[in-house]
Amino acid sequence: MAKITFIQHNGxxxxxxxxxxxxxxxxxxxxxxxxxDADCGGACACATCHVYVEPDWVAKTGKRNPMEEDMLDFAFDVRDNSRLSCQIKVSDALDGLRVKVPEKQF
Amino acid sequence: MSDVITTDVVIIGAGPCGLFTVFELGLLDIKCHVLDILDRPGGQCAELYPEKPIYDIPALPLVTGADLTSRLMEQAAPFKPQFHFNQMVTSLEKCGDTDFVLMTDGDLVFNCKVVVIAAGGGSFMPKKPPIPGIDAYEGKSVFYSVKKMEAFRGKDVLIVGGGDSALDWVNNLQPITNSMTLLHRRDEFRAAPDSVNKMRELVAAGKMKLAIGQVTGLGGADGMLSSATVKGTDGNSFDVACNTMLPFFGLTMKLGPVADWGLNLTENLIAVDTEKFETNVSGIFAVGDINTYPGKLKLILSGFHEAALMAQQAFRYINPGERLLFQYTTSSTNLQKKLGVA
Known part of the structure; x- marks a missing residue:
């Protein structure tokens, strides 16, 4: 079990x-x-589960995979810490993970 | 306004569940018209993951979204469904005791006895980037699709995106525009290599510009764009002069007009029973990802099962008083004749 905190745009x-x-x-x-939103249900095919990983967690969540990098072209306001949350697997090592949810997945 | 099309059943959505509904209804001699907002059949399988393998379709250990669609089209073909693409259903109303009237944004009007909503995650619509103030420009100088190329002749066009739509329109519109700029967040493109090469040749020849960065703001007045503010990869901002912008960020699904049809919804899904997959309005059914019931799983195979059961009740509405004989395709000459194999 790992606690994951989602920080909404409004705080x-x-x-x-x-x-x-x-x-x-x-x-x-x-x-x-x-x-x-996760339109595609986790197939890494829609970029509507975009999150920003809080800086101190970036190393633990790892790098974007190439398919994810391509799909991020369909996200808005992509930053260095942008990930598609369908591509981050939960593990005990991620207990306490904090990610920011963008204002809109649009 | 065109003539009213009268039919037994209108299916909203030409994804896998809509297509298999054609088959199940066809076995019961029920004719269908199928509507979809996309320009081709397949729904999510066509739009989101045509080339991705699907592993959980019974008896098909591996099939791509595109192949599943073409196989379902083949399976439905004996029943001659009539497809209407690029149509969004805008209204659905009961007319008299037994009929429904359904209208589309393409001015088609249908009169039918049964409606099957197989709309998956809802209507596919272009993603609209949440740039502050973009609403004021939409439809005037910001467009999400190209309906007529001529509308862009002589314009200073900014195309945003790095996929096939963005690259195709860069290459197709460049010859008729006054100036063309392509903006993408990185200097890599997931579009077809041919299109990318063509774009790079145009850039090398000085016929268009390529900018790397992301739009953060728009400048202009009265809906007419004059520039876009772009944040570059180094964090510095710069302006791109343009009077027309075409953002291509793919499509997303929105429930759309379905929400206004008087159907009971649970978290944006249509509530149905598990015997007939009928909504709270008799004669309107919902199958596939768009419905919900206790234990629902959003799997294509669940939608197939739902289609088979809903077809039984549709038969009763369309042929009141007639006895419905359960038959197998393996042994029934009657069914085999309908399939064109006997």
Whole structure:
């Protein structure tokens, strides 16, 4: 089990229990976190589960994979810490992970 | 306004579940018209992941979205469904006791006995980048699609994006524009290599510009754009002069007009029973990803099951008082004749 905190654009925080093996996107959807649309259901095909990983967690969540990098072309305001949350697997090492949800997945 | 099209069933959505609904209804001699907002069948399988493998379709250990679509089209073909693409259903109303009237944004009007909503995640619509103030320019100098190329003749066009739509329109519109700039967040493109090479040749020949960065603001007045402010990869901002902008960030799904049809919704999904997959309005059914019921799984195979069961109830509405005989395609000559194999 890993606690994952989703920081909304308005500053509100939602902390959810992530289960190892699930993705951060699935954790958000299961806990009805607003702002994670996940249109394609986790196929890395839509870029509507875009999050910004808080700086001190970037090393632990790892690098974007090439498919994810391509899909980020369809996201807005992509930054160095941008990830698609369907591509981040929950593990015990990510207990306490904090990610920011953009204003809109548009 | 065109003539009213009268049919047994209108299916909204030509994704896998809509296509299999054609088949299940066809076995019961029920004719269908199928509408979709996209320009081709397949729904998400065509738009989001045509080349990605799907591993959980029974008896197909591996199939791509595109192949699944073409196989379902083949399976539905004996029943001669009539497709209407690029159509968004704008209204659906009950007319008298047994009929529905359905209208589209392309001015098509249908009169039918049964409506099947197989609209998946909703209507595909272009993603609109959340740039402050963009609303004021939309439809006047910011466009999300090219309907007529001539509208862009002599313009100073800024195209934003790095996929096939962006690159195709850069190459197609460049010859008729006054100036063309392509803006993308990185100097790598996921579009077809041919299109990327062509664009790079145009840049090398000084016929267009390529800028790397992301739009943060728009300048202009009364809906007419004069520049876009771009944040470069080094963090510094610069302006790109343009009087027309075309952002291509792909499509997203929105529930759209379905929300206004008096159907019971649960978290933007249509609530149905699990015997007939019928909504709270008798004669309107919902199958596939767009419906919800206790235990629902958003799997294509669940939608197929739902289609088979809803077809039984549709038959009763379309042929009141007639007995419905359950038959297998393996043994029924009657069904085999309908499929064109006996």
């Amino acid at each position: 509100n925080e939602i902390t959810a229990d992530g289960i190892a093996g699930m993705t951060v996107m699935e954790t958000a959807v299961k806990n009805q976190v607003p702002g994670i």
